[in-house]
Amino acid sequence: MIFNSIPFAGFFVIFFLLYWFVFNRNIKLQNGLILAGSYFFYAWWDWRFLALLVGSSLLNYLLGIWIARSTSEKKRNGLLYLGLLQGLGGLIFFKYYNFFLTSFAHAFSEINIELEMSTLNIILPLGISFYTFRTISYLLDVHKNKIKPSTDWVVFFSYVGFFPSLISGPIDKAKLLIPQLENKREFSNREASTGLRQILWGLFKKLVIADNCSDITNHIFNNYPTLPASTLVLGALFYTIQLYADFSGYSDMAIGFARLLGFNITKNFNYPFFAQNIADYWRRWHISLTAWLTEYVFTPLSIKFRDYGKAGLALAIIINFTICGLWHGANWTFVLYGFLHGCYFIPLIIKGTLNKKRKKGAATLLPGFAEFGNMVATFIVVMFTNILFRSDSIVQATDYFGYIFSMSIFSLPVLINKAGTVIVFSASMFFVEWLGRNQNFALETLEHRFPKPARWAIYYGLAMLIFLFAGKDQQFIYVQF
Amino acid sequence: MKNFLISVLVFSGLLTSSILAVFLMADGRSDSYYARFTTPAQHSLIIGTSRAAQGIQPAVLDTMIYKGTAHHFFNYSFSLFDSPFGPAYLQSIERKLDPRVTDGIFIVAVDPWMLCAKNEDPNDSLHFWERNSFMGNTKKVNCNPNIPYLVESYSEPYINIIRKRTGAADLILHKDGWLEVIVSMDSTLVAQRLQAKLEDYNKNYLPVYKFSSVRFSYLKQTISFLQNHGKVYLVRLPAHRKIMEMEDRLLPGFEQKIEEVAAGFKVDYLSFAAKNADYDYVDGNHLYKASGKILSHQLARWITEKK
Structure with a gap:
């Protein structure tokens, strides 16, 4: 059910009318409709992975609450790592397992060591890269006390599965979308x-x-x-x-x-x-992904490498963009694509014009x-x-x-x-x-x-x-x- | 909210009317298939692929067989991809035929390709290509305008409905289902088209097409169904010698197979294979319209004799 299809047009018209005319008096009901609609929309694509979306939402919902409640730093970290393990683990398994396996075997075959490895017939769940990045940013923000955890499960599940942006983004931050889900929406002509x-x-x-x-x-x-x-x-x-x-x-x-x-x-x-220039380009292209990576990958890396001056900055950018490339898919073409984009920043870093607005x-x-x-x-x-x-x-x-x-x-x-x-x-x-x-x-x-x-x-x-x-x-x- | 909804409804109405106006312009120039789905259910049909679609002219048959009657032939042949024998084509034929007809005449064109499939397993009917083409998807075959076809199966931008109606056409699908191809018959161009066709068939068809017993059984089911509504005639249309040689390699013993089927169902069979040098072809595979007219005459005479 893609946006430009007749089934989606039918779905959205019915959803819109129910949303504003039947469920508009009670925000909980309206959020319930968003959740039901989002899951219906997702299941229309492929119902088999709905359980993964629900399971991921449930785990991250609970982890968010437990992290906020916990006073022990060790426990908070442990819960965060559990969430990251689930999110990144799922992503790696579904998206990158075969890629890493075949690349590994190929690398060994270059030195005449043949490894017997069988790949798995894995189907990539739709939208997994997008909703996983949502849940990861949510947990990291809760862990850093940037936001309070959501205690309304319908709100949180709707945030993760919000159908307009579920399949291909934008990757909304929790602090943007959750407050909107918690407050009554008014129709504006x-x-x-x-x-x-x-x-x-x-x-x-x-x-x-x-x-x-x-x-x-x-x-x-x-x-x-x-x-x-x-x-x-x-x-x-x-x-x-x-x-x-x-x-x-x-x-x-x-x-x-x-x-x-x-x-x-x-x-x-x-x-x-x-x-x-290329820095300006990346401030304008797929902004929600770039902003996500800047906050959770580039910034920590640049802090780690700050003692190395411009070389450290270049390294942080190159790693950041290589990950950005890899995010797109399990193929060396994407890795090289990201790596090259990272390299294109080097002249700007040398000239000192990277952040020149x-x-x-x-x-x-x-x-x-x-x-x-x-x-x-x-x-x-x-x-x-x-x-x-x-x-x-x-x-x-x-x-x-x-x-x-x-x-x-x-x-x-x-x-x-x-x-x-x-x-x-x-x-x-x-x-x-x-x-x-x-x-x-x-x-x-x-x-x-x-x-x-x-x-x-x-x-x-x-x-x-x-x-x-x-x-x-x-x-x-x-x-x- | 009220103003918003009224505006949306008015705008949608305006847009829908404009879209409908474009759909009403669709006709036999819009594509090679649409017009066949816009006529009422028919009395007598010509069944086959593009060879029959271009090669058998219902108007010629009508003048010799149905002169002075209210009956007409209708060419319901499409293409090798879309109308080989199989469940999708049979269902479509069932929809196109007027169920009240008991005295129809049905010309079933046969060739080796129609009994083959290019699937890994040629008998896996769930993966027959035509199942997901317009042949399998078009459930309404007798309405004008045929909006379901235009929405789901029209494969070109809709602007072409207007462009083709106003511009010079190279394909015209007549109301009786005959597909007229307007093409230069300059001998150099004909030779080039033949060469291209042979290369295409040798490279993309011959290596992958395999005999399908399921398609063969659907030929029999098609004959059986049509026999309930009238008389069936089997015909093999001619093609260029090199194409026919390729067909002999594809399915050796084809003629014998069809003769056995004809005998089994007690229907007549006429093969033009041996006379292929008598006709002109636009690309080696399809009869030129002048030759199609001659062949249609010969076919009508044969049917009249056999009636």
């Missing part, structure tokens, strides 16, 4: 309209841009040995656009659905392709020359690194790079079906996002800028574009993580 606008924009990005890009990138990445280098560069370009449109489109929809229910959840993207650009129609140059340079670095993200293996990625750096780079690219349509729509998306770059999402303040008939015409036009140009149904890329 303005918030609901903004939510619908954000869903519409997300659908446009996903269905019109990402899904159409997908046909092109699949063709190029499946046939790269037979295509000229210039086409392979186009493949990397389209994949970068696809990845952004797919994931930011999902996030827009998730935030929009949450808004319709009266929640404000974490913003996940802030126009990353307008970033001025740039002034928020005025809402000018065109960027300045330097600003545009920085944007393009950052985009190109990200685009080429995304070849690793898209490739099935390191061998395929190196092959792909090998074909790119050949004389056929000077030939005209092969025209792929739909490329023209995708270019026009992508350019339109970037233009609209550029104009709306100081808002939470590009169409946020539409109601202040246009009269109602013009707004309706825009919504209608956008909806019809989605209907007429939507690509073939494709799964969201980040659902697999």
Whole structure:
């Protein structure tokens, strides 16, 4: 039941009406509905892993309370480690077990030692990377006394399983979502309209841009040995656009659905392709994951390495981003992807401009020359690194790079079906996002800028574009993580 | 809340009307299959894959067999992927045929590919490809517009419904189910298309297609079902020599198998295999429309004689 499906539309309409008309008088009932709805939504995908979600929620709920109640530091640590063991252990088992095993065996085979190891036929539970990070951050925050544990199990279980962000985030912190679950939500016309606008924009990005890009990138990445280098560069370009449109489109929809229910959840993207350098890019891309890793991985590491000056900082960043890469999936391509992104920070560390905040650009129609140059340079670095993200293996990625750096780079690219349509729509998306770059999402303040008939015409036009140009149904890329 | 819901309802109504207007524009140019699901239940059917879809012209049969009657032939053939013999196609045929018919004429086109499957286990009908294609998914086959088909099975962006209606078409699915392919018959282009088809079949079909006794049994079930509603004729359509040689390698003894089936069900069988050099093909596999017209004439004459 993906957001852009008819079953989800039916589910959400019924849920919305029950939520605001039947269960609105009692917050406990309303939270109960959120929990039931979230579990129904999750079970629709795959009911077999519902027990894992419930079990994980239950354990972390109890551990949170016990950690807060305990006065012995040793016991508090023990309970925290138990929670981490369950969270990370589950993640490692379901996501990384086979990867580590085969990598281990492969490493030994390099020195002529053959290990007999059998891999397991494991199915990755949906959303495990996202809800596990929620529970881990919750326990760490309770342990550090940053937040009080939730004593209402329905609230806590709803926090872990909150359906708009259950499958692919954003990874909401407990201090943001739990208080909203504990307090009565009021329906706001303005918030609901903004939510619908954000869903519409997300659908446009996903269905019109990402899904159409997908046909092109699949063709190029499946046939790269037979295509000229210039086409392979186009493949990397389209994949970068696809990845952004797919994931930011999902996030827009998730935030929009949450808004319709009266929640404000974490913003996940802030126009990353307008970033001025790689550090700026990561402050704008998958914000909830980057913020999570910054708080729980990078900060402790940078404190540990602070005696080593810039080298220590670089090491902390590289480890942080390597973990970020690995989080995406059990493949060396992701590890290398993360590692490279970490390395890209080194020039900024050396120059001492890592944390230099740039002034928020005025809402000018065109960027300045330097600003545009920085944007393009950052985009190109990200685009080429995304070849690793898209490739099935390191061998395929190196092959792909090998074909790119050949004389056929000077030939005209092969025209792929739909490329023209995708270019026009992508350019339109970037233009609209550029104009709306100081808002939470590009169409946020539409109601202040246009009269109602013009707004309706825009919504209608956008909806019809989605209907007429939507690509073939494709799964969201980040659902697999 | 009230204002919000009213706005949403009005907007949804406007959008739904526009979507419906686009759906109403869908016709025989929209894709190669849609129009076959938009006619009423039929009296006489042509069953087969794309060979029959392009090669047998119901209008020609009508003029010779159903002249002066209210009955018509309807070409209900699709493609090798979607309409080989199997449970999905049989169910679809059952839905398409008017249940009251007892005097229909049914032309069942057969070829070796239709009796094969490309599954690991060719008899695993749960994993037959067509089960999850429009053939298995389209439960309503007699409604116009066919919204379930357009929503679930139309595989192109909907803008193509408008584009194809207004632009030059290379495929037209006629109201009688015949698929007309508009293509240049320049000899160089024909040779190129033949070469491409042979390479495709040699690389992607021949190594993976295996005889399926389940498909074979569904051929028999299809004949048996159709016999309850009229008379059945089995036909093997011609193809280019090299394609037919490939078919001999795929399923040796095919002709004998079909003759046995025909004898078993007491139905007539006509094979055009030996006369394949008499016709022109757009790509070696599909008859060019002029040849299709000639073949349809010959077929109609044969049926008239056998009636």
